[in-house]
Amino acid sequence: MASKFVNGVSDFAKSRVELHIHLDGAIRPSTILEFAKKRGVRLPADTERELHGCLSYGEPSSLTKFLEYFSLYMPAIAGDRNAIRRVAYELVADKVQQGVVYLEARYSPQLLANAEVTPVPWGQRGGDLTPDEVVSLVNQGFREGEKEFGITVRSILCCMRHMPDWSPEVLRLCLKYRDAGVVAIDLAGDESLVAEAGGPHRTAFLEAVRDGVHRTVHAGEVGSSKVVEEAVDVLRAERIGHGYHTLEDPELYARLLKANMHFEICPWSSYLTGACLSGEKEADFSKHPVVRFHKDKANFSINTDDPLIFDSTLATDYKILRKYGGFTDSDFMELNLNAARAGFLAEPDKKQLLQRLYKEYGMEQDTIL
């Protein structure tokens, strides 16, 4: 799939920071299979290889069609305590393999629950796993992974654009678990269907500002620059998830460059969701917005987004930038340092992370700080 674009290109394998990955878009096919069998959930295939083939794709589609893939496998995981702890732990294990030293992973607590959520997602029967307990289970999985693998992991809780009624609870969980690894609130979902953030989303984000909860918003992925403008001016986002279509509004773009806004860029994802380079069969990533961002010295990170469905790893995205954007090792170091600075880690931990990166990149920190 992705490999046809980047065969033979070398990778940047030093310590990396990843800020934009969906926990529920990053599950191992083997784990989906295992829990589906245990729970009697039907899947589109019953070997790991075939299943992975069914749950992923490699040609450009749309955000709406991409989001439908979740329904193929989420019934195997949602509502199961062991499954949820496992997928969190395994994400850490997988990311260590990809050289990640700091990870922020996001998910919707409601989409993994089967109690105290209306409607109960994925056609599940109601049960007794609440969004609150989901967060606690994910935290446990991440803490186990951190301990085992020696990296730092934090989480971001997603509000869903089409489910404004869930947002007050998402904010409550951000506050309840702020000392247990939850660092921010996000707004995810299909901005091609729901571009304007409804009242409860706005209220949750403004309360987040008031209560010191960090904020990132999916905006300008497939939606227009207006969605980005709303994210910044109304929802008070500190980072933008994707943000490619910011470029349609030069004034807004100039303002965000000046404000050093951080863009969470997901190159391979953006091709497959039709967010960028749409209509191109042989994608020419030299025309991707990330190349412009790079030229303009914008503040951005490189992320996989949903590596299960996009059949990718961080290497896929790094190789694309190396091949089509001319990114060098020092560019990769710089963007990872920018990612660490834009991370929602508490200040002392962030300082430690930056020191770790300087050391591993062989940089004299005195000359950089």
Ligand SMILES: O=c1[nH]cnc2c1ncn2[C@@H]1O[C@H](CO)[C@@H](O)[C@H]1O
């Ligand atoms: O690229 C994306 N854009 C918008 N929403 C997304 C994307 N990837 C995943 N999700 C949505 O976020 C939820 C919580 O993790 C996922 O269940 C999916 O619905």
